[in-house]
Amino acid sequence: MELTIQQVAAKTGLSAHTLRYYEKVGLMEPICRAANGHRSYQSHDLEWINLLMHLRTTGMPIADMQRFAEMMRQGDRGIGQRRQLLEEHEQKLLVQVKELQDTLSVLRDKITYYRAWEDQQPHLDD
Template identity: 50%
Template sequence: MQTTPAATEHATPADICSAPPRRHPRPDGQDHYTISEVVAFTGLTAHTLRWYERIGLMPHVDRSHTGQRRYRNRDLDWLDFVTKLRLTGMPVADMVRYAELVRAGEDTYAERQALLESTRRDVLNRIAELRDTLAVLDRKISFYATEGTTR
């Protein structure tokens, strides 16, 4: 059993770096998903998928001969990444900025790196805040646990 090397070999400009350890529903070459399939895979709504495209957050989605969207594996990878960024609280405008850098090509590597490093710092800060909050919650919960049972 081995991972399919296609993902990195045919890497598109859309998201060239670092193959995520994701299992694709279908292998590269047969990867043509309708919008409702992508809804099922990602948990996003069709509305949101179309909106992401309109605001420039999707690198470009193929179309069938009749104009319907046909998502590829690389689109799923991109959506996974976008979903992770969204969880960090990053504003959509910043994600669009990153998408623009990706579209602009290799010359933007440095700027992309800087953007992700700034995001990384945000994530570390948020984790620290959440740890703090966790401590407060634990203190209050244990208060309620003892007071609630001994009263």
């Protein structure tokens, strides 16, 4: 499977500019070029982009994503470091999830309170 940068942008929702940026800053290996000189993305490139998108969605800083990409280039030698980086990120996410759950609980309590208050109010006939 070979895809152009526009096809990858359409599939991923990332802009062509972002895809070029990811390559430029070392988040991606240089993309193979077709005979016409245009980028030619392979299925493994899409898998990697998918992982980058997930890391970005979780708020991982670009610098950490770059470190992770560099560790990937080390092959099996970098597995322990990659695991450690992801575990550290996981711990940050767990804290964020707990904070969101606590906030959601407070919001739900307020919603319940306001519904109960509204239910006790006399309804005016229009």
